[in-house]
Amino acid sequence: MSARQILGKIGLGFAVLVIVSPAVLFFLWMASLSIKFEVDNAAYPPVFIPEHFAWKNYADVLASNRFLTYFVNSLLVTGTATLLAMLVGVPAGYGIARMAAHKSAIVILIARITPGLSYLIPLFLVFQWLGLLGSLWPQIVIHLVVTVPIVIWIMIGYFETTPLELEEAALIDGATSWQVFRHVALPIARPGMAVAFILAVIFSWNNFVFGIVLAGRETRTLPVAVYNMISFDQLSWGPLAAAALMVTLPVLLLTVFAQRQIVAGLTAGAVKGG
Amino acid sequence: MSTIAEPAEIAADGEPQREWRPPSYWPFVIPALIVVLGVIIFPWLFTIWMSLHEWKVGSPTVFVGLSNYLRLPSDPRFVESVGHTLVYTALSVLLPLLLGTLAAVVFHARFPLRGFLRGLFILPMMATPVAIALVWTMMFHPQLGILNYLLSLVGLPAQLWVFHPATVIPSLVLVETWQWTPLVMLIVLGGLAAIPAEPYESAEIDGANMWQVFRYITLPLITPFLFIAAMIRMIDAVKSFDIIFAITQGGPGSASETINLYLYSVAFIYYDIGYASAIAVVFFALIVALAAVLLYLRARMQWNEIGSGA
Numbered sequence: 001m002s003a004r005q006i007l008g009k010i011g012l013g014f015a016v017l018v019i020v021s022p023a024v025l026f027f028l029w030m031a032s033l034s035i036k037f038e039v040d041n042a043a044y045p046p047v048f049i050p051e052h053f054a055w056k057n058y059a060d061v062l063a064s065n066r067f068l069t070y071f072v073n074s075l076l077v078t079g080t081a082t083l084l085a086m087l088v089g090v091p092a093g094y095g096i097a098r099m100a101a102h103k104s105a106i107v108i109l110i111a112r113i114t115p116g117l118s119y120l121i122p123l124f125l126v127f128q129w130l131g132l133l134g135s136l137w138p139q140i141v142i143h144l145v146v147t148v149p150i151v152i153w154i155m156i157g158y159f160e161t162t163p164l165e166l167e168e169a170a171l172i173d174g175a176t177s178w179q180v181f182r183h184v185a186l187p188i189a190r191p192g193m194a195v196a197f198i199l200a201v202i203f204s205w206n207n208f209v210f211g212i213v214l215a216g217r218e219t220r221t222l223p224v225a226v227y228n229m230i231s232f233d234q235l236s237w238g239p240l241a242a243a244a245l246m247v248t249l250p251v252l253l254l255t256v257f258a259q260r261q262i263v264a265g266l267t268a269g270a271v272k273g274g
Numbered sequence: 275m276s277t278i279a280e281p282a283e284i285a286a287d288g289e290p291q292r293e294w295r296p297p298s299y300w301p302f303v304i305p306a307l308i309v310v311l312g313v314i315i316f317p318w319l320f321t322i323w324m325s326l327h328e329w330k331v332g333s334p335t336v337f338v339g340l341s342n343y344l345r346l347p348s349d350p351r352f353v354e355s356v357g358h359t360l361v362y363t364a365l366s367v368l369l370p371l372l373l374g375t376l377a378a379v380v381f382h383a384r385f386p387l388r389g390f391l392r393g394l395f396i397l398p399m400m401a402t403p404v405a406i407a408l409v410w411t412m413m414f415h416p417q418l419g420i421l422n423y424l425l426s427l428v429g430l431p432a433q434l435w436v437f438h439p440a441t442v443i444p445s446l447v448l449v450e451t452w453q454w455t456p457l458v459m460l461i462v463l464g465g466l467a468a469i470p471a472e473p474y475e476s477a478e479i480d481g482a483n484m485w486q487v488f489r490y491i492t493l494p495l496i497t498p499f500l501f502i503a504a505m506i507r508m509i510d511a512v513k514s515f516d517i518i519f520a521i522t523q524g525g526p527g528s529a530s531e532t533i534n535l536y537l538y539s540v541a542f543i544y545y546d547i548g549y550a551s552a553i554a555v556v557f558f559a560l561i562v563a564l565a566a567v568l569l570y571l572r573a574r575m576q577w578n579e580i581g582s583g584a
Contacts, residue, residue: 262396
């Protein structure tokens with residue numbers, strides 16, 4: 001290896017380091033804030049790794065603020081909204097791809113452009129009329145605004161790439177279109193469904209704007225609960241950072257372990273809701 | 275193999291071969307159609323309808339025609355919020371576009387742990403916005419924040435960041451850039467992967483330097499992807515809500531109040547539903563207009579390329 005090649009390798013390594021460090025350092029600092037006592041969080045110059053770990057920050061969050069209730073709320077809202085979206089979105093993606101109804105995708109695109117608040121105002125009034133505001137249903141329904149377009153968009157793209165020959169053969173053999181979908185198309189589409197599922201889960205889990213309007217004290221999801229901690233309950237940084245990290249940790253882990261699927265989905269459609 | 279054999283058998287039986295028609299795929303779409311009608315299309319139409327009414331919670335609804343729209347130009351808070359939105363959006367498109375392209379050029383190279391590092395790099399855009407906003411707020415803290423400490427290390431004066439009207443939008447753009455540069459990187463990376471090797475080989479033979487290779491080969495070939503990235507970035511930056519709301523709530527004063535934040539206040543603090551709906555409609559029109567400007571620029575650039583090529 002020549003000196004120039006070695007120099008190039010070092011340069012590349014340095015460039016990668018510079019590019020990745022803002023993300024990595026931020027989350028390390030977040031972790032550091034979450035395990036420090038107030039003394040260390042207020043220290044100047046700042047302390048990165050404290051002498052005494054404040055694990056009690058995490059215990060405090062778990063014990064107070066009904067964190068577990070909000071966790072369950074988040075699971076129910078994101079879980080139901082994602083499953084419903086898969087239930088209607090996967091067949092729809094299949095139908096649109098097979099009918100080559102590309103114009104219908106425009107609706108999805110406009111949905112992508114529309115600000116989330118434009119859905120929130122009318123749907124808020126409807127939920128009020130229906131007297132649903134005390135329950136989780138308004139949030140589940142409005143999270144469909146996020147999850148359904150993601151699932152349909154990704155599944156259209158995926159079914160357009162799956163081979164038609166097998167499906168046509170099955171149809172000629174007398175299978176109904178439902179049987180073809182269920183036994184031929186669906187098994188091949190699992191990777192695409194995984195991508196749609198993961199992205200729908202992440203963007204629904206992260207959603208904040210729908211919750212601040214629709215959630216009451218009992219029906220908050222985690223992002224809303226954390227936001228309320230800033231404004232009302234907590235002023236010390238340690239427990240706040242611990243709560244923030246716990247809220248986003250599932251997403252961070254999912255991103256690192258499923259980065260291949262996430263990258264595929266984002267570059268295919270770059271769909272984000274809300 | 276059987277698929278080839280079977281039609282032949284039928285033909286041998288002398289049965290007339292019926293014309294095969296594809297089945298109807300409508301039943302697959304209908305459930306989604308109902309959902310989309312209910313949660314997406316109905317809100318659009320309802321918003322337009324509400325925007326034509328004087329509609330405040332607790333008082334009767336009155337049809338007022340376009341007067342909600344006519345209020346907008348003389349509402350100083352709305353006009354100001356349009357300005358904030360445009361500045362915020364312009365910066366939040368340009369900076370991630372620049373940095374994301376640089377990052378994509380680096381990530382296009384082969385190196386060990388590339389996938390894992392790419393996973394780390396995209397963490398900011400996947401993380402829960404409210405959670406990261408909270409940590410950024412701590413980092414922006416003028417006395418205890420890590421950012422002013424880092425500035426002091428390189429000899430720069432301490433800043434007030436989001437706590438001063440003059441620096442609040444650039445500070446928020448810093449967060450937005452940190453968050454969304456990865457998306458630009460991924461899109462441009464897709465573009466780089468699609469470039470054939472030949473132009474680079476001939477450039478190497480011609481002795482072009484790295485900058486020339488980037489400027490005259492890479493950049494023109496990834497321009498379509500840069501436009502896609504700019505378009506997506508623009509749409510997201512205009513609508514940006516979580517970060518601004520969680521960090522500043524539009525403050526200090528109204529120095530970082532964008533259209534989306536003002537819309538939130540009108541709808542859910544003042545409960546002026548009719549006026550809020552008019553803002554929502556105009557806001558949507560503004561996003562479409564900005565998208566059209568980008569498409570126009572793209573079309574013009576294509577013509578220029580053809581023109582210069584002739």
